[in-house]
Amino acid sequence: xxxxxxxxxxSDDIDWRSESSSVEMSRRDRLEEFYRHSVYEPAAVAWSxxxxxxxxxxxxxxxxxxxxxILGLWRDPSPSQAERLLPPxxxxxxxxxxxxxxxxxxxxxxxxxxxxxxxxxxxGVWATGIAVLVGTVSGYKGGAIDTVITSVSDFFMAIPxxxxxIILAITFSPENPIFLGMIxxxxxxxxxxxxxxxxxxxxxxxxxxxxARTMGTGTSRIILKDVLPNIMPxxxxxxxxxxxxxxxxxxxxxxIGVLPYTGxxxxxxxxxxxxxxxxxxxxxxxxxxxxxVAIVGLAFGLILVSQGMDRIxxxxxxxxxxxxxxxxxxxxxxxxxxTWV
Amino acid sequence: MNYYLRRTxxxxxxxxxxxxxxxxxxxxxxxxxxxxxxxxxxxxxxPVEQVNARIEALQNIRPDAPLWQQYLxxxxxxxxxxxxxxxxxxxxxxxxxxxxxxxxxxxxxxxTVLMFVIGVLIGAVQAYWEGSTFDQMASGSSIFLMAVPxxxxxxxxxxxxxxxxxxxxxxxxxxxxxxxxxxxxxVASVLHHAALxxxxxxxxxxxxxxxxxxxxxxxxxxxxxxxxxxxxxxSDSRIATRYVAKNAILPMYTGLLLLIGFRLGGTVVLExxxxxxxxxxYLISAVQANDYPLMMGCFLIITVTLVVAxxxxxxxxxxxxxxxxxxxxxxx
Numbered sequence: 001x002x003x004x005x006x007x008x009x010x011s012d013d014i015d016w017r018s019e020s021s022s023v024e025m026s027r028r029d030r031l032e033e034f035y036r037h038s039v040y041e042p043a044a045v046a047w048s049x050x051x052x053x054x055x056x057x058x059x060x061x062x063x064x065x066x067x068x069x070i071l072g073l074w075r076d077p078s079p080s081q082a083e084r085l086l087p088p089x090x091x092x093x094x095x096x097x098x099x100x101x102x103x104x105x106x107x108x109x110x111x112x113x114x115x116x117x118x119x120x121x122x123x124g125v126w127a128t129g130i131a132v133l134v135g136t137v138s139g140y141k142g143g144a145i146d147t148v149i150t151s152v153s154d155f156f157m158a159i160p161x162x163x164x165x166i167i168l169a170i171t172f173s174p175e176n177p178i179f180l181g182m183i184x185x186x187x188x189x190x191x192x193x194x195x196x197x198x199x200x201x202x203x204x205x206x207x208x209x210x211x212a213r214t215m216g217t218g219t220s221r222i223i224l225k226d227v228l229p230n231i232m233p234x235x236x237x238x239x240x241x242x243x244x245x246x247x248x249x250x251x252x253x254x255x256i257g258v259l260p261y262t263g264x265x266x267x268x269x270x271x272x273x274x275x276x277x278x279x280x281x282x283x284x285x286x287x288x289x290x291x292x293v294a295i296v297g298l299a300f301g302l303i304l305v306s307q308g309m310d311r312i313x314x315x316x317x318x319x320x321x322x323x324x325x326x327x328x329x330x331x332x333x334x335x336x337x338x339t340w341v
Numbered sequence: 342m343n344y345y346l347r348r349t350x351x352x353x354x355x356x357x358x359x360x361x362x363x364x365x366x367x368x369x370x371x372x373x374x375x376x377x378x379x380x381x382x383x384x385x386x387x388p389v390e391q392v393n394a395r396i397e398a399l400q401n402i403r404p405d406a407p408l409w410q411q412y413l414x415x416x417x418x419x420x421x422x423x424x425x426x427x428x429x430x431x432x433x434x435x436x437x438x439x440x441x442x443x444x445x446x447x448x449x450x451x452x453t454v455l456m457f458v459i460g461v462l463i464g465a466v467q468a469y470w471e472g473s474t475f476d477q478m479a480s481g482s483s484i485f486l487m488a489v490p491x492x493x494x495x496x497x498x499x500x501x502x503x504x505x506x507x508x509x510x511x512x513x514x515x516x517x518x519x520x521x522x523x524x525x526x527x528v529a530s531v532l533h534h535a536a537l538x539x540x541x542x543x544x545x546x547x548x549x550x551x552x553x554x555x556x557x558x559x560x561x562x563x564x565x566x567x568x569x570x571x572x573x574x575x576s577d578s579r580i581a582t583r584y585v586a587k588n589a590i591l592p593m594y595t596g597l598l599l600l601i602g603f604r605l606g607g608t609v610v611l612e613x614x615x616x617x618x619x620x621x622x623y624l625i626s627a628v629q630a631n632d633y634p635l636m637m638g639c640f641l642i643i644t645v646t647l648v649v650a651x652x653x654x655x656x657x658x659x660x661x662x663x664x665x666x667x668x669x670x671x672x673x
Contacts, residue, residue: 051484157599158355158648159362160606163624163640167366170628170636191599248490252610255492256625274496279504288500292493300488307484 052308058301065113077107077264088286097286099269100276105290112265115177116247116298122181123188123246128239130189132231135196136223140204150197156190162249166258173260180259184249185242192238196231203230233309240306244299251295266291348655352648357416359644363637364415381631424641425634429627434638437623442642444514445619448535448611449604452542457597459543460550461590467551468558468589479551486548491607494541495614502537509537512616538615542604550593557589564588594654601650605643620646 046052068074075081079101088097088105096105138149165184174180203209209226253259254267261268273287382392406414418424424434463483467476503511510516516530561567562585570580609621616622620643627635 154351155355155358157602158644158651159359160602160643160647162606162609163621163643164606166609166624166628167636167640171366191602244487252490252492252607256610256613258625258628270496279496279500282505285500288496292496295490296488296493299490300485303484303487 046305046308049308051304055301055304055306055308058297059305062113062117062298062301065110066117069110069114074110075104075107077103077111079103081107085283085287087283088290096290099272099287100284103264105269105287108264108269109266109290109294111263115263115265116250119177119181119184119250120243120246120298122178123185124181124239124243126182127185127188127192127242127245128235131192131196131238132228132235134189134193136200136227136231138193139197139200140219140223140227146197150194153190153193156187157194159187161187162253165249165253169253169259175260175262180250181246184246184253188242188245192242196234199231199234200227203227236309237306240302240309243302247295247299251291266294270295345656348652352652355648356419356645359641359648360416360419361412363641364412366637419641424638427627427632427635427638429630429632429635434635437635438620438638438642441618441620441623441639442646444617445605445608445612445621445643446646448538448542448608448617448619449601451535452539453546453597453601453604455539455543456546456550460547461554461586461593463547464551464554465558465586465589467555468562471555471559476555480555483548483552483555486544487552489545491542491545492610492614494544495538495611498537498541499614510534514618534617538611538617542607542611546600546604553593553596554589557592558585561585561589597654601654602647605647605650 046056081104082091082094082098082102084098084102085100086094086098086102089095090097094104094106096109098104099108134149134153138146164186168174168183168186172179172183174183204227206226209222212222212226250259251267251270254261254265255271255274257271259267264272269291270288273284273291277284279288379392379396382395383389387395422435424438426432427434427437430437463479467479470476498509499511503509510533514531514534515521515527516534519527519530521527567580567584570584608619609624611617612619612622613625620639624636624639624643627633627639
């Protein structure tokens with residue numbers, strides 16, 4: 001990489017002054033090159049896709065809400081801070097209306113955004129991280145290591161996720177968002193690891209991997225340099241799916257009142273609305289709908305980004321680098337990756 | 342045949358491992374259920390000297406025996422289908438679960454089959470008329486459906502169809518007072534009660550199934566063997582079923598195994614919302630009542646159900662795709 005940048009810079013501008021300035025140039029070039037390759041091009045390609053664009057906008061709203069909460073720009077939720085069951089979009093001091101006990105719903109939603117985002121991130125990183133580690137090692141190394149890893153993940157696949165999480169939640173009472181995210185995806189890695197393994201199995205037979213092996217390149221280097229880049233699109237898509245699973249599972253379990261909680265959050269709000277009469281009258285409908293929109297919106301944003309993410313990794317699209325124009329709308333969508341579970 | 346034998350032998354091994362896990366959770370965790378059970382019994386006014394005997398009766402574990410003895414006792418109990426006695430319901434755990442299992446399986450199987458069939462059909466049509474208005478609309482809705490968890494559908498249906506319009510019941514699996522038999526009245530009542538749970542559990546999965554099928558379908562349609570089949574003059578229906586559908590669905594079938602696991606776990610939330618008396622419902626009520634024998638029993642049975650379901654699916658996969666029975670060809 002570095003040598004490539006060096007040679008291109010020296011051929012581009014043949015420097016007649018001195019050696020030292022050429023070194024300076026090349027460092028800046030290298031930075032520029034890095035910016036272009038790793039920041040600008042992916043961003044341009046991602047932005048050129050409508051789905052990613054909408055997804056990024058949606059996710060930004062959530063980041064903004066988290067920021068508002070961290071900086072304390074909106075009031076904290078507390079009972080009887082306003083009229084009871086105020087409908088949404090009536091009183092602009094309480095844009096989303098209030099609950100039966102007079103809590104500002106917008107404050108409730110904003111209040112738990114940092115918690116939820118942190119938990120979702122932790123769940124996604126943990127589940128995909130372990131899956132990639134397990135999948136690549138067992139797929140690439142094979143032999144006894146493979147047998148052991150496969151048996152262990154088979155065992156974890158045989159345990160239904162949510163019931164296990166419920167049992168663990170009772171045992172550990174996780175209230176820290178990062179810990180909770182990890183508990184929720186406690187056995188999510190197993191299935192993902194298996195499918196990554198089967199992809200690695202075919203990659204390890206590719207000619208360039210074999211060439212690297214013949215040249216005596218170390219295993220970890222081959223995995224990092226040759227195998228990982230190939231499964232990266234699949235991993236990114238599945239990162240998003242794991243994140244989605246974390247949201248769904250956490251809100252679901254908060255909703256039925258199994259996870260311990262100290263404050264309010266989307267699932268708890270939904271649970272309160274559901275249990276305290278929100279189901280019976282139309283006046284309380286917004287109380288149910290506001291947390292629902294918050295949940296669905298976040299999941300929708302994540303999925304849109306993952307759908308468009310495919311393009312960032314698709315070299316055919318990237319080399320064309322149409323950037324701003326819409327003409328990238330080629331058949332980049334036949335991803336056979338199973339975006340399923 | 343070796344493959345089937347190995348596959349079959351793995352079932353008792355997995356069940357053993359899961360039973361060990363539940364035993365570990367009951368017995369070994371500091372401050373875990375076992376300790377809490379003891380505290381609870383003392384608080385209920387059971388004399389201290391009788392607590393051990395009560396725990397033994399409830400959980401099949403002799404608290405004063407050495408650990409290995411407790412473990413063996415527990416395993417023997419599990420093997421004899423004796424999972425202890427439920428504290429809150431005052432019935433043998435196995436009896437409670439035996440009543441609950443059919444309902445859960447009914448929900449999961451019906452909704453998974455419906456989801457798969459509908460999703461595959463929509464995805465196939467999308468792939469065939471790729472880029473059409475229908476394709477774009479369906480893709481958009483599929484992405485949206487993927488963003489909505491099934492329990493949201495459940496809550497919304499419950500709100501509008503059950504509570505506001507009174508079209509569907511809001512709980513239970515059958516009407517009270519209807520005798521369990523194969524009478525029209527009974528079956529109708531069962532279907533009426535299961536309609537909303539099944540509907541919400543099905544809709545949630547259609548989106549991703551359709552998107553997946555669409556991707557596979559487009560890929561298969563571009564393969565050379567489909568072209569060759571056309572040139573050979575095979576009938577359209579034959580090409581569609583034997584060539585395209587089969588090769589597009591097969592890769593999804595493996596994913597189905599994983600999906601069954603997630604869906605079985607998902608009934609916990611679903612059954613709770615609809616007060617549907619399946620395994621998940623009892624799991625949650627056991628959790629809320631601190632009824633550890635029932636809780637661990639539910640967990641164990643849900644896991645065993647999953648193990649058996651995946652096993653059945655694995656075997657049928659071998660029947661559908663002969664390549665798989667050649668042993669795990671990827672085994673190196």
